[in-house]
Amino acid sequence: MISQCCKNHGVRYPSPERSWKEDGLTDANYDLLLSLLKKLSSSTLAEQKEAARALRSLTKRLPSFRAYFSESIESIPQLLTPLTEPEIDPDLHQDLITTLMNLSTHETNKQIVAETPMAIPILLDALRSGRMETKSNAAVTLSTLSSLNSNKSLIGKADALKPLIDVLEEGQSLAMKDVASTI
Known part of the structure; x- marks a missing residue:
């Protein structure tokens, strides 16, 4: 009804193209996400690390930025692709895993x-x-x-228990609480 009224009076009615627009997010921010994901596929480690650091920061500071990742089917694979390389820089590894952690809270x-x-x-x-x-x-x-029941079986089928127990047995206090909670 509102859209018809707008049409009758020559007023442009905004279409709900992306749910994150309702949260005040902009196309410019979405373009930033796409640009950072593209940088992750760069051949230079410095660009990859810069992009990973920025994504980590944005997904930590701006919970609404996390919503962008649900809008693009390829965003998660693009984020993870650098982690499939045989040799991975420890800083890049940490930033991308932390970004994934931030994303998973959405x-x-x-x-x-x-x-x-x-x-x-x-x-x-x-x-x-x-x-x-x-x-x-x-x-x-x-x-x-x-925390999603449908994910529990996926995690279980991937044999996650052994690596979790191995980390628990290492005895590092930083990880022990997190691992115990996961188990």
């Missing part, structure tokens, strides 16, 4: 992240080979993802 992203085929294996790899903070953040991410 309700809509929980299912999207867990259903991205490479996500859970990458988190398990971070538990096995990351720095302690990276391991802790991977455990938090798995715990957050497991």
Whole structure:
């Protein structure tokens, strides 16, 4: 009814193209996300690290920025692709796992992240080979993802228990609480 009234009076009625626009987010911010994701595929480590650091910061500081990731089917795979390389810079690894942790706190992203085929294996790899903070953040991410019942079976099928127990047995206090919570 409102849209018809606007049409009859020559007023442009905004279409609800993206749910994040309701939160005051802009196309410029969405373009920033796309630009940062593109930088992650750069051949230079410096550009990748800069983009990862920015994404980590934005997803931590601006909860509404997390909503962008649910709008683009390719955003999570683009975020994770650098983590599929055989040699990964520890800082880049930590920033990307932390970004994934930040994203997983957004309700809509929980299912999207867990259903991205490479996500859970990458988190398990971070538990096995990351720095302690990276391991802790991977455990938090798995715990957050497991808050959805549909994700519990995905995590269980990926054999997440062994890497979690291994981190718990390392005895580092930073990760122990997060890992215990996940288990």
